[in-house]
Amino acid sequence: MSLSVETFFLDPSAEGTLQARIQQMVAQGILTGRIRPGERLPSSRKMAAHLGVSRITVTLAYTELVADDYLTSRGRSGYFVSDNAPEPPAFPAQRANIGTVDWTRTIGQRFTPGLSMDKPADWADYRYQFIYGQTDKTLFDSANWRLCALRALGMRDFSALTSDYFDGDDPQLVDFIARQTLPRRGILANPDEILVTMGAQNALWLSAQVLLNSRRRAAIEDPCYPALRTILTQSRCQLSVVPVDQDGLPPENLPEDTDVVFTTPSHQCPTAATMPLDRRNALLEKAEAEDFIIVEDDYEFEMSFLKSPSPSLKSLDKNGRVIYVGSFSKSLFPGLRLGYLVGPAPFIREARALRATVLRHPPGHIQRTVSYYLSLGHYDALIRRMSKTYHERRQLLVGALDQHGLTIAGQGTYGGSSVWLKTPAGIDTKVLAETLRADSVLVEPGAPFFAGETPPTEYLRLAYSSIPSARIPEGINLIAKAIQNY
Template sequence: MSELLFHLDPSLPDSLQRQLREQIARAILNGHLPLEQALPSSRKLARDLNVARNTVMLAYEQLLDDGYLIARERSGYFVNPEILKGHAEKPVRLNDIEADRLPWEELLTMHPSRQKTINKPNDWPNYDYPFLYGQIDPELFPTQRWRECSRDSMSVPAIRSWAVDHLNNDDPMLIEQIHQRLLPRRGVWAKPEEILVTVGAQQALWITCMLMLKAGRRFGMENPGYVDVYNTARTFTDDILLLPVDEQGMRLDADIASCELVYATPSHQSPTTVTMPLERRRQLLDMAEIHNFLIIEDDYESETNYLDTPTPALKSLDRHKRVIYVGSLSKTLAPGLRLGYMVGHPTLIREARALRRLMLRHPPTNNQRAVALFLDRGYHDALLRQMHQAYHRRWQLMRDALAHHMPHAALPSTYGGSCFWIKGPEGLDCQKLRRLAAEQSILIECGDIHFFDSPRREYFRLGFSAIADDRIEEGIARLAALIPYATSSA
């Protein structure tokens, strides 16, 4: 503890005793010293800091007198819990030069925290009606099977396989499972050298943008669209072409020809969930070939199609390797697992692998092995069937409840996904509706953050992946009753 927290500088005008006293006091007030653990003995701390024992003893006695410490017989000095309640008799005098005085806003080259992004309460399971998108239902998680795969990934042979330094390589077993089991479900036939494992789809998107974008290069994406992709692209270029969305997904305006890279979510457009038909997909691929641009296909929710067979991935129609395919296990297994993958031309994957190495080398190989076992044993396939049944049922319950309680709301004609994109009445303030709903233990997501040209406050999103069947109808009824209170009169 002493080596980490305290550093005394003889060159400063303050005495070593005073420096130590102030550093200990500051550590106490900042919560860095545990209440139940004794401070180092004066002899040990003096030896660690290379100072006289009397220096430490005097500092301790001052802190004891000031109420920062309490002494316990035969146990030593402990933090006084009362001091954390604001009962200090004397304020701590900080050094004349403080870190907070540094011009951090000028030193930083970017400010990602200023970007508008999706936020969700950490305590969402405590709400009665969590209509949140992207969360999983704990009741659907295959706990026993995941424990089995996690346990087997810790066997001696498995540990010898994943514990060594893999440099920038992935678990070959996981690559094999992605190659032979996941991608063929989407009609994608790729070679192992065309696959890279990533820390979720988010890292795949970041790597692709970092490799492909720079100032002067135009990036095209859907509007409304996925806000994290917009924020990522803005990190590398200010030239972003916003492409409108209709009932068939992203519209292929003539301006798309000026792009170097285009982002699309054909299977279920984010956030509207509409599906791009085959004819438009082929048209997009033809335009990419004619005008020489690349496409990122984010196939984030491909398996949830309830009234028809899933449409093949855009990548499966790609004859010229212009599509960079991004997949993830966040929507099926668990978002907290943070495991995704990207598929592209070997040259792109080679550079993406080298770039990933500079960031984190590779995702943890023990997690990769557990996922590989989960896929190999068919547990993921079984989970998909179970989730498909549960989500289909909830999708029908949501559709019926919305038709009954919000008949005037505009809903896209969709037949898949795990959420509903809703346009409320004119004058609706989705932020006000969200606040009113939270007071009634209802969680919704505002849609205005997904529009990048001008705010559209009448849109909101209702997810159903994490809410129980028997709460859907009542939750929609309660939410519908709040809409008039969040809508201004014309």
């Protein structure tokens, strides 16, 4: 039986090339049972004319489907659905009903509300995107990233692509981190002291699980990264919050019974404060005197375009008390979800064993792609390009804020990608943010970063990583007007 060409339509919402969309169209027809084994597809000429595409595009799509055994080619007779094509299920899928289970009683542990962070999926549709941590496609080196990904798919890297490392990591990536990335922060580490993670958040979770229990006390900064506070709350440890000042975490305010301190000394999250060298040394001395561990989240250290960055805590540590967390997600793109932990071998061994019980290891293809992107120099070129652009945007942002008399509560000593803004007393920035969305302005309220049931409401984090320079002054003008009209 020959299938009518009129029964084929390209899904307008589908993504990818025309060839990929045609392949998907035919494959879905087979998988849903609409197209059956032995049936003949329209000729490439008829299909091309019907879909309004070139004949070669249809031919290539058919050829790929033959390679995947969805179709078979029979000489001059055309293309037919293969007898070996995947079969649709013999029974229709049914939605399970709610049933009689009382899930409010059955759930043993609760993890909601989760991250407590509102990041709209359509952030790129806003004209004034003062949103933190997203990728600017005008800066990202997509061409070289694609080449590195294709290289990692080659037969030379077949083992790295397909192997189950069990609890290991791509040795090529670990070697580059050890010999190139860490020395820039003054850190020397052996391969058994490095663990690749699914981003910095995964690294923080592993650290909390290995180092803490219900009898131990963790100290965190206030305000801080909301997901870290959630991680520590779920670990059921005893938790102390320590307010930061203009220089970050004050060591003298740490509780005496502290077991683990989580800190962001280079760019305090979210105030962007930078911990001075004397305070870093004081924190390390206190850790040695009072026998506690420090987990250093060194995110955004690459974005130091104003001055050279201060030495990392890990580089100053002489007694093995610092666990170092790094990430490629901020400098490359957040969807990458790739970071690393650096610490003494006994700690890394336990973190590796824990990781293996959850996800074994990050995908080999991602690790090898990043390894190529780093080793071929593309990463350094990207950082230089980003730093130059961020510097320009920061100057425009700070100038516009000063022009409108808005108060910058924290902007970091060395750079970064955001500033911490304090609005006049009485303003709820959550309400302000909702108002600004109507003007296509996207900002990040500061309340979720604070601990407690009644956090301060007058703070905002304004990022300049994704907004074009030309739109910054007008965006700040709209924010200033909204504050005046609040």
